Amino acid sequence: MLDARSLYLRSVMLRREEVPSFRAYPFSLPAVHDFHSLSFQQPVTFIVGENGSGKSTLLEGMAVAWGFNPEGGTINFSFETMSSHSELHRYMRLVRGVVRPKDGFFFRAESYYNVATNIDQLDAEMSYGPPIRDSYGGKSLHEQSHGESFFATFMNRFGGRGLYLMDEPEAALSPLKQLSMLSRIHQLVKKRSQFIIATHSPILMSYPHAEIWLLDDQGMRPVKLEDTDHYVITRKMMESPGQMLDILLEEDPE
Template sequence: MSLKKVTLLKEKIESYAEYPFNIPVIKNFKDLEFKNNVTFFVGENGSGKSTLLESIAVSCGFNISGGGKDNFYPDITDDTILSLYLGLSWLPKVTKGFFLRAESFYNFATYLDKLKDEDESGADVYKPYGGISLHKQSHGESFLSLFNNRFKGRALYLLDEPEAALSPARQLGLLKIIHDLSTKNNAQFIIATHSPILLGYPEATILNFDGEEIEGIKYEETDHYNITKYFLENRKGMLNQLFRDD
């Protein structure tokens, strides 16, 4: 691993009354130590998991819309306030990596098209992404092109809801990529997800953001696992209860 610890610089915070410092897990956050090559952030919408992941990404030098450290968006600013209050500890520090932010992946694809239009050297801008514009691939295909071609070697990969464009079968494919890179190249992954499939990665650290503090949780204890399992085993009864008129 390379990123060892993230610390909230509380002495710099003047007030916890406004976002993002009023989120319970951020308000009570002190530091987070990474002890595994694969770490998952889980929690309900608004729990703070993506907020923290995005802020870590910006603190690492990535753009808020995603990409590598060599990708620059002159018209998009790094507007994550929390990143200004984070301290990162490395051992050793790596310069390679990628930040995938599913909700703004369109911006990254557009950025690549713009680079291609402006490049007069004949360089293949699309080569690390399957050789074709990401906009000319389906949403899921573009994600897979990124994972299969751009993700290589020892690096830090920060993924915010990568399952957003992936079918269950493709999520299994992503698990294979994560396994190969983390075990063979010592790559580090920090992933915010709602996917019970991705969370099933063996021996991963799962951190729950649903309480007052960030806490480790076992796979079988997550809501993602239990709700999905119960639904698959009791689909008719669960739907009847859900649709029942009070």
């Protein structure tokens, strides 16, 4: 298991003096506007926040600065479906560990379809060697359900001793599969892997000893699982569904 000194990505800093304007996107986002640096201390780090807080943009910036394709995949993926990523990576400085990872993947739920399509296209064009899909379980990712194709990547393509950046990997996973993913993360952590995950899932956030960084209109700060809205709201809904529904579904007086 990696310790703080042997993490592949040790910290990320924003070169604020080079930013042209903090009033323009993406530097106007709460996640970026007051961002200076973030140091990683554990093999698993979660970045959480409301929709629009900028957590996906921040993670994308780290991924592209590392060398990943903006739409996801390994370092070797070079396709482009649509140039929609921000320029944030140009202003980031990554502090890498002494030891380089032997594996890596940038997984983002919203563009995973594009990665699956590119794999099928490359396999169709290959005239020699094993098909790329063999590294993903041997079956086209498009021939599986959304959740099954997600999990095929986690189980087959992620091999350990890697840096894995993941944006909302729970998007297509049932609660049971999210628990299975927790187990898979732990297997890979024991194989000296590092994870940085943007998520809304309190199930994933429960990983022991993980760092949780919350993004809101006050910037970024470390929090405990029990202090996140994700945990508090889910717990209230499960413990008192009737009370919560009465509040949510209360009709406006005429």
